[in-house]
Amino acid sequence: MENNGLQQLKENIAKVMIGNERTIELVLTCLVAKGHILLEDVPGTGKTVMAKSLAKSVEAEFGRIQFTPDLLPSDVTGLNYFDAKSGEFVFSKGPAFCNILLADEINRATPKTQSSLLECMAERQITVDGVTRPLEEPFLVIATQNPLETLGTFPLPEAQMDRFLMKLSMEALSPAEETQMIARFLTEEPLAELSSVCPKEEIRALQEACKEVYLHPELVQYLVRIVQETRVNSKIASGVSPRGTLAFLRAVQGHALVQGRNYVVPEDFKTVAVPVLAHRLTMQIGADDGRAAESVIEEILNRIDLPTENWSGR
Incomplete structure (x- = not known):
């Protein structure tokens, strides 16, 4: 596509x-x-x-x-x-x-x-x-x-x-x-x-097409687990808001579209997670060393496993 x-x-x-x-x-x-x-x-x-x-x-x-x-x-x-x-x-x-x-x-x-x-x-x-x-x-x-x-x-x-x-x-x-x-x-x-x-x-037209990019139910749960993890992590004082959740959703859809796909794959999450989520976190005092937020997001991504699926929904 x-x-x-x-x-x-x-x-x-x-x-x-x-x-x-x-x-x-x-x-x-x-x-x-x-x-x-x-x-x-x-x-x-x-x-x-x-x-x-x-x-x-x-x-x-x-x-x-x-x-x-x-x-x-x-x-x-x-x-x-x-x-x-x-x-x-x-x-x-x-x-x-x-x-x-x-x-x-x-x-x-x-x-x-x-x-x-x-x-x-x-x-x-x-x-x-x-x-x-x-x-x-x-x-x-x-x-x-x-x-x-x-x-x-x-x-x-x-x-x-x-x-x-x-x-x-x-x-x-x-x-x-x-x-x-x-x-x-x-x-x-x-x-x-x-x-x-x-x-x-x-x-x-591209912005309308972005909304139609397919997101597999397993990847919906993957997205939810990532943002939920930011709200319980001990290094984070304030995690991703619901607005951030929707921003993350649209970003992975947009990245898939830019890559020429009409469906999201796990690699889209790995590419956009840090630039979309890190600046939305408020780190605990003493935990923010300039890259702490980015590191926490990367740790969360590495910790959550993904099942092997046909992500295109076909």
Whole structure:
């Protein structure tokens, strides 16, 4: 069940991004699963370029917000202003009214401004002065942040983190890949030359197809056991919420679709479990060493056995 649209997206993004095959696949997984992405990595690793490459590959409206401490919620959502000529209040849309939104350095804005994204990420709508306006599908937020620099930043609260389907990092380049990057960018600007290969109508169709990806009853129980384990593990203070359970479900379906299958296999769980679940955990004091959440998820996956089944349901 190879999907030409997804394959074209992969190949188009790869015209700019060297390596990062796994990250590209997971970004596309989020796109078809209608989930948002938090890209956390040090500066210069290609987070913004990844977001722009995806946005330019899809024939859709792109918006970008550079988050700063003085950014206001109205700078994100828009505001009503008085038009002296008409004598009426007029709504001016903010940059969040788009299909793909890049929230660059999201942790540099105050919690009040960060919270302005909660409604549009969870409900795909924006309410200003009591009037609710729906956002056009597809709607995807790609947020970036630097994990090392803390001066002038505001950590994302749990409610905000829970709105992201996946938390991803860029992959390190091998010497051969770095050499290839230099050769590619030596005389050209691949991002500037990139053109769209997929209309937004096709993305909407893929998002509907994602819901139809088959999940074997044994794998449903496998998913439930994984999230239940996060709620009883002694290293975890707060496990995966029911919203996280549904996010996990949609992520494995989306990954299967990106892999060209209309059914989920155990490998889909192993690929998406850490990026989907780890950032949703609150670790016990003394247990969080930076990779503790990822390690616990990996331990749970290794501990739960799977029976051999025909996962396609045929």
